[in-house]
Amino acid sequence: MAGDDKRRPGCYHQGMWQRSPWPSSLTLVGAGLLAAGTLTRSTPLMAGAALVMALSAPVEVPVKRLAVLAAYPAAFVLTLMWPGTDLGAMDVLGALLVSGGVGTLVVRRQQAVQDEHWQQRVVTALHQGSQHLSEARDSRGMIRAGLDTLDALKIAPHLAFVAYRGGTPMILAGRGAYRAVVDTPIHPSDAETASHSVQTDHLVAEQALALLPPEDRRHTHMAPVYGHAGVHLGILLLSRSEDLPFTPEEHNAVQAFARLLGGQLGQWQAICDLREANDQTLRALGAALEHRDDNTGGHTGRVVGLSIRLARHLGWNERQIHALRCGAYLHDLGKIAIPDHILHKAGPLNEEERRIIQTHAARGHDMLQDLQFLPAETLDLVRYHHERWDGHGYPAGLRGHQIPEVARLFSIIDVYDALTHARPYKAAWSRARAAQELRQQAGRQFDPAYVEAFLELIVERDEAQLVS
Template sequence: MNPDDRTALTALLELSGALLAARSPGQVEGILTRLSVSLLGTRYALFLRFDPGADVLRVTTQAGEHARELGVTLARGQGLSWQAALGAAPVLHVQRAAFPPGAVLLDGSPRQSALFAPLRTPAGELLGVLSVGRLAPEFSARDEGLLRTFANTGTVALERARETARALATREGTLLALGLALEARDYETQGHTARTVALSLRLGRALGLDDEDLDLLRQGAYLHDIGKLSVPDGVLLKPGRLTPDEWGQMQAHVQTGEALARRIPGLAAGVLAVIRSHHERWDGGGYPDGLKGEAIAPLARIFAVVDVFDALTHARPYRAALTVEEALALLRAESGRQFDPRVIEAFLSLRLQSAPDPAGVAWDQP
């Protein structure tokens, strides 16, 4: 293998490895521009994302010392990027000496050699254009081939990222719908699901959770009381004290909820733990398993505080709402008994001052 081929292979391996870790279109675009600069030795690299609604190309990501086009928008047919997007060639190569007068240049930008590679799906859908430029040396056929391969690899990564985003949006909507199903029975104050999701994420960040655990906490917050869909209205909405049999039915909602949630594809163990264990107590007096202290799943310990706080600060059929100050005082008193002291300490540090609008999600505001 000659040195040029070895260099090209190394570049492609580096790009492919980086793109495997990308989870969103923005991350894919950032990797394409950043590595185009470093691997092709260019002054700049731009990604112009196609917006089909507005029918424009817009610079959404840039890299390189001389990149300053972020946000620039090109109407259909305007500039060399559109020429590449509408043409049949896999790469448009514009030499510095032959730079056309109709090209779009920012004030002060020099004429330079440029390559434009459109990203199209196998079905012909335009995703965007990857553009690079430099003063010297002139781009070679090898450079064109590399950028074409970058664009093809980026197309696959963008399609994967878009499908992932669609799946996540569908899952988020499903989880929200399940959470709202309880509110439709007037069991919980309107907005409980949205508020507990938002406040759980804020508390999770205060405790230093990474993105993966925050996502699991959010899913658990959506689904925490799904098991109450099986509890009869006469028990669920009863304004007075529950009988021992009714209390047993109420407590069983966590096991029922876990069993229901297991039928949702892709739910992780951390989500199921929130559903099953958010009524466990730090001192071991909770249900359904009587777990104590560190034996309780961390995400369940976090959500337990949020769930109780939101319940205390909003009216229930059997009692009036407490003020934020009264609720915080109760939580503080239960530190080391009902709740994990470390979680309570982090929760108190959030400095919540007033209850949000009943239907709002203001608990996510600092």
């Protein structure tokens, strides 16, 4: 078990043999046996001692590695200096074989240490990178976190992520020399490249690499990034200034990272596509509602845009704004259940008609209960956007901050748009008259803080910008 590695005698863990005292002890025993073999001129004992040292010494330390390699040849030469020593050709051949064997063991162990270090770095980087990718809030953040992870592996100093934006390949993130060309579009540079398809990964990679000075791209590597179902998401580019080719192990590490990044970006893209599909559905439903209530003339589109602008003005986060947008599209959904003779009545409503039309908020809320993708705040907006700050609204008679925040904000936008545009029962009011009405109703019908923020907003911008 990996968790037991630290406690096993002689175990190599994270490239550090020194975690266990046994290797150093065996090295000392081997050195002692080598000395004894030298003194007794026992070549078998010397050979065995040399192998013990080769198998146990911490060869990742250069000085110790050199000592292990030199110990046996030095001991063999010393035996030749003893008076009366008579060694034959087989003894010399045996010494050469032992020296070669020790050298082979040391080199292999050194390579194993380096491989273990590398594997540990890759595992650690991928683990940390997965955490950073999951914490990113958007695709740009994921790409930046991804390059940071790849940079931590120290495979290459110059890194870039290239993807298509609006049909044009662009460098969306970079490290090293690529930092200076982030957000740079990549175009065919001459007639030869222009004759090729710009969708070809290798062509795009060549053009992106050409942005670097020749001395910064002595050796390069390209790795395509794919999401779910093989959707092409971009290209990872790595470039080295040193005259050092990329190894197969480095290629494998980059490929593993590209799969990790592709999985995260693909998941994000799928979520974005689903949200876009949901938004299109809501927009279509809002348009259908306007055909049903055709005298409002673009009411839904206006209140959606103006609500979002006020929310951003107030510093709301994207999750809140998403819930507000969905609710603004659907706020009048319950009017589907209102009879035409009431919905389109030109004159004032009687008490029974008013009671019926007031049911649209609760009915719309009930219709949306089974749509699991809608945030709870969206349903709150649909149900409570006719509540009043003073508690005299409907359907629940909530008061003040009991009214959900999204409903308090949206009710101001909904009334302002209704006042400034013609309805079957009234002519359009001027902006000044509508603003005055909002001021008068602050603390009665509306949250006074939100009224103040909204009036600031319409003063700061021309209404043509607000409701376009």
